[in-house]
Amino acid sequence: MAELSREELAAMIDHTILAPNASEADVRRLCGEAKEFGFASVCANPVWASxxxxxxxxxxxxxxxxxxxxxxxxxTEVKAFEAKTAVAAGVQEVDMVINIASAIAEDRDALVADISAVAQACHDGAAKLKVIIETSELTDAQKVLACEAAVEAGADFVKTSTGYSSSGATAADIALMRKTVGPDIGVKASGGVRTREQALEMIEAGANRIGASKGIAIIGAGEASEGSY
Structure with missing residues (x-):
């Protein structure tokens, strides 16, 4: 298993607050924590972009x-507008959810069109796009198809989960996603990653970013904030 320092691990974590009842004070607190501990990003709902x-x-x-x-x-037009608005407000990364029904129907063209529109909105503003495929809802073949569509559409990362479905990231899914996208596209493990051991397992399987509301606990710097992500 990978040996990483606290600082190295923190730099791979998206410090996340996606609860619908999160307040502005909560978001600002996470930003302070992220700066203190050196997390990769703070990920929140788009209302908090500015x-x-x-x-x-x-x-x-x-x-x-x-x-x-x-x-x-x-x-798709709504997703693209949402991304464009967030990037205009100063956001540097966007995590979009695919049309899961298109993945289940194995409609590659629809997936590529959906993701491409958001990718363009992000890249026009020099932001990166992570594509959430919601692995818990898909077969392995559908996961591969969704990852291939994301790469074709110009995504910068593929990502396992929203954290709001029936289950989250698994090492097996991370390994499959990494094998599918190759070495040049990011792979983000999210949903249910709450401990250092779980985070390192995901990294060992091929993840280079972790999404978690428990980032402080994962790096061993204290108790995690409450959250469902």
Missing amino acids: VLADELQGSAVLACVVVGFPFGASA
């Missing part, structure tokens, strides 16, 4: 929001 940009300006921590969250069932 707050993230304000709090994280001048730091190495990236501002990240989700779009089409948590079901991925918004119209």
Whole structure:
């Protein structure tokens, strides 16, 4: 299993707050924690885009929001507009949820079209796109198809889960996703990663980013904030 220092592990974690009852004070607190501990980003709902940009300006921590969250069932044009608006507010990373029904139907063209529109909205503003495929809802063949579609559409990362479905990240899914996308696309493990051991298992399987609301506990710096992600 990978041996990483606290600082190295923190730099791979998206410090996450996606609860619908999260307040502005909660989001600002996570930004302070992320700067203190050196997390990769703070990931929040898009209503907080400008707050993230304000709090994280001048730091190495990236501002990240989700779009089409948590079901991925918004119209493509809505997802793209949501991403464009967030990037205009100063966000540097966007985590979008695919149209899960398209993946289950194995409709590659629909997946590529959905992801491409959001990728363009992100890349036009120099932001990166992570594509959430919601692995718990898909067969292995559908996971592969979704990852291939994400790569074709220009995504920068593929990501396991929203954290709001029946289960989250597994090492087996991470390994499958890494094998599918190759070495040049990021793979993010999210959903149910709560301990250092779980995080290291995901990294060993091929993840280079971890999404978690328990980042402080994962790096061994204290108790985690409450959260469902």
